[in-house]
Every structure is written in C-alpha cells, then in structure tokens.
Amino acid sequence: MTEDAFPRDPEAPEPARPPVAPAPAVPGTPAPSAPAAPKAPRPPAYTPGSAQPRLNRPVHERYPQIRPTSGYGDPRITHTGPGPGAGTEQEPERSSKLTARLTLALTVVIGQLWGLTIVVDEWMAGNTGTAWWGAGFLCLSFLVVLGLWLIDPKDR
Amino acid sequence: MSVTDPQPPAPDPPSDAAQEALHDRIAADSLTTRRDYLRIVATVSGGLAVGGVAVASGILHRHGDSDGSPEVKKIADVLPPGESLAFRYPGSEDRAVAVRLEDGTLAGYSAVCTHLACAVLWRKERGSEGELYCPCHEGIFDARTGEVTAGPPPRGLPKVVLVEEADGSVWAIGTARSGESAREGLCRQLGDDRPELADRLGCPGASARGTAPERSERT
Numbered sequence: 001m002t003e004d005a006f007p008r009d010p011e012a013p014e015p016a017r018p019p020v021a022p023a024p025a026v027p028g029t030p031a032p033s034a035p036a037a038p039k040a041p042r043p044p045a046y047t048p049g050s051a052q053p054r055l056n057r058p059v060h061e062r063y064p065q066i067r068p069t070s071g072y073g074d075p076r077i078t079h080t081g082p083g084p085g086a087g088t089e090q091e092p093e094r095s096s097k098l099t100a101r102l103t104l105a106l107t108v109v110i111g112q113l114w115g116l117t118i119v120v121d122e123w124m125a126g127n128t129g130t131a132w133w134g135a136g137f138l139c140l141s142f143l144v145v146l147g148l149w150l151i152d153p154k155d156r
Numbered sequence: 157m158s159v160t161d162p163q164p165p166a167p168d169p170p171s172d173a174a175q176e177a178l179h180d181r182i183a184a185d186s187l188t189t190r191r192d193y194l195r196i197v198a199t200v201s202g203g204l205a206v207g208g209v210a211v212a213s214g215i216l217h218r219h220g221d222s223d224g225s226p227e228v229k230k231i232a233d234v235l236p237p238g239e240s241l242a243f244r245y246p247g248s249e250d251r252a253v254a255v256r257l258e259d260g261t262l263a264g265y266s267a268v269c270t271h272l273a274c275a276v277l278w279r280k281e282r283g284s285e286g287e288l289y290c291p292c293h294e295g296i297f298d299a300r301t302g303e304v305t306a307g308p309p310p311r312g313l314p315k316v317v318l319v320e321e322a323d324g325s326v327w328a329i330g331t332a333r334s335g336e337s338a339r340e341g342l343c344r345q346l347g348d349d350r351p352e353l354a355d356r357l358g359c360p361g362a363s364a365r366g367t368a369p370e371r372s373e374r375t
Contacts (some may be wrong), residue, residue: 105197112204131212138208145201152355
C-alpha cells in the first residue's frame with residue numbers, strides 16, 4: 001500500500017517526512033562508499049483473493065446454496081444501499097401484486113362455486129341451454145384464473 | 157417458555173428429542189408459498205370448469221330420464237284419502253311417492269329430495285293438509301304442487317303424473333321435471349311416441365289423429 005487510506009488536503013502544509021532511505025544496491029554497479037542503513041521489510045504486494053486456492057474458487061462452487069437469484073445476484077435489486085432504506089424491500093409492489101392475484105383468483109373460484117350450483121339447478125330443472133351457458137361461464141372463469149397464474153414475472 | 161427460563165431436566169432423552177423435532181417442525185416456516193396457493197387455486201378452478209361441462213353434458217341422473225316414453229304402470233288398486241304409497245317409476249331406481257289428499261286430489265312426486273337426495277316422506281299431520289317432509293335438513297314441500305315451502309331444497313320435486321281408473325286403481329303414466337307442469341312433461345315425453353294421447357292433452361304440434369283414452373286424469 002503506497003498511499004494513505006484517507007486523501008490528503010493539497011492545501012494543507014506538507015507534514016514532516018522521515019529521511020529517505022538510499023536506493024538499494026543494484027547488481028553490476030559499484031557499491032557506494034557510504035555504508036547502507038538496515039532495510040525495513042517491505043510489505044507483500046496486495047493480491048485479491050486468498051493464499052489458499054480452495055478459497056479462490058467461484059462463489060457458486062464455494063456456496064452452492066447461493067443461487068443466481070440470491071442476494072446481490074438478484075436482478076430485482078437495482079437500487080439498494082447505501083442510503084435510507086438500504087437492505088430493505090426495494091420493490092414492495094411486487095409482493096402486493098402477488099397477493100392481489102391470489103385474492104382475485106380466490107374470488108373467481110368462489111364465483112365458480114356459485115355458478116356450478118346454478119348449472120346443476122338448471123340442468124335438473126330441464127333447462128339444458130341455460131346449463132350450457134353456465135358451463136361456458138365456468139370455463140371463462142377458469143381462463144381468467146389461468147391468466148392470473150401465468151402473468152407471473154419470469155425472473156425466478 | 158422464554159429462552160431465559162432454565163431448561164427442565166430431561167429424564168427421557170428419546171421423548172425429549174421427539175419433542176424438539178416436533179417443535180422444530182411446528183416453528184418452521186411454511187413451505188407452501190403464495191405461488192403454490194395460486195397454482196392450487198388454478199387447479200381447483202379447472203376442476204370446477206370441467207365439472208360444469210360434465211353437468212351440462214348430462215352426467216347427473218334426472219328423475220324420469222329414460223330412452224323413449226315411459227311405460228304406463230299400475231301402482232295401486234286403491235289409494236284412500238290421507239294415505240300415501242311409495243313406489244318406483246319409471247325406472248327401478250326412480251323412487252316416487254303417491255299421495256291422496258283429504259279432498260281426493262291425487263298427486264305423485266319424486267321421493268328424492270332436491271337438496272341432498274334424502275328420502276322425502278308424507279306427513280299428513282303436518283300443516284293444514286299434510287306435507288312432504290325431508291327429515292335430513294327439514295325440507296318441506298307443498299303436497300298439492302310439489303314446490304318448496306321451507307328448508308334448503310333449491311327447487312320443487314319432480315312430478316309423477318298419476319291417473320285413476322274408474323275402478324279406483326291408480327296408474328303412473330309419465331313424469332315432469334321440477335318447475336314443469338304435468339301437461340308439459342307429458343307433452344315432452346308423449347309427443348312422438350303416442351300422438352293420440354298428446355293430441356288429447358292439447359300438446360302443441362301433436363297430430364290430430366288417434367283415439368281418445370279411457371282414463372280420466374286427476375293430477
């Protein structure tokens with residue numbers, strides 16, 4: 001690490017620096033006459049990752065439980081933190097839409113139950129045409145429920 | 157029990173482990189998601205649609221549904237006033253009841269309740285002139301018209317058209333559905349096979365030929 005963690009104000013006065021150590025000896029050049037000061041150990045060069053190869057494997061190999069749609073890989077997370085609301089639900093209407101679809105589907109099925117009683121009643125009374133109209137109503141209601149089921153977002 | 161309470165000693169480790177497993181199972185999040193419920197609801201909806209089409213196609217048996225016109229059947233030699241008679245007409249599975257009211261009116265109905273298919277009984281002590289009574293859910297039908305007067309049945313009883321001979325014998329000659337008059341039911345059943353009787357009844361479209369029957373209809 002050759003720079004400070006915090007940027008320095010260029011207008012600030014230059015802080016006192018320690019004396020610069022002389023350049024290290026280069027093979028093939030004559031040694032300077034002055035004796036060299038003892039060298040400080042250099043920190044190892046920074047490399048991302050770990051010295052252990054098993055920790056450098058891809059994420060999906062190290063953590064099979066993490067799916068492509070988990071956490072930061074989830075394409076729905078488009079604007080999470082930092083800031084207010086970071087880490088919370090970023091699209092609450094998505095959950096609300098699912099609840100609304102389920103509620104609508106349940107309402108339609110209740111209507112179908114009522115319609116089936118009408119179909120049975122009309123059939124037993126001999127009104128076959130009305131019974132067929134009721135059967136058509138039941139089929140259309142099923143198509144509505146099918147649509148509510150199939151408009152699910154395809155990103156999961 | 158809060159998490160800070162001291163744990164009681166477990167004298168029986170197997171039962172304790174079973175209790176812990178039960179607690180884990182109860183405390184676990186439900187594995188059925190809203191999407192699963194939506195799929196279940198869609199499946200139920202499809203089943204209801206198929207059921208409606210099946211009903212309209214005729215999967216349910218109606219009283220009197222048979223191929224051709226029903227046979228004429230003698231059900232009793234005599235039926236005194238205030239009495240009833242259980243019989244089966246026109247098929248062996250079509251339960252029916254014949255009732256003679258105190259004023260001499262002869263009436264016949266399906267004995268299968270239109271609510272949940274319990275047996276309908278004649279109770280002459282109920283009401284002003286007797287009632288047809290379903291004991292399962294207190295369904296009550298008018299003895300003169302077969303219409304629902306109380307209880308949960310959704311429609312009136314199908315009718316069995318009865319006639320009485322001059323010697324007092326009672327005959328069943330046809331059926332009528334719920335809400336259908338006896339004449340409409342007879343015209344529907346006799347229109348093609350027995351045009352002479354249909355003509356006598358004044359059915360629309362009946363041919364003018366045929367001989368007059370000797371029976372007197374008293375339904």
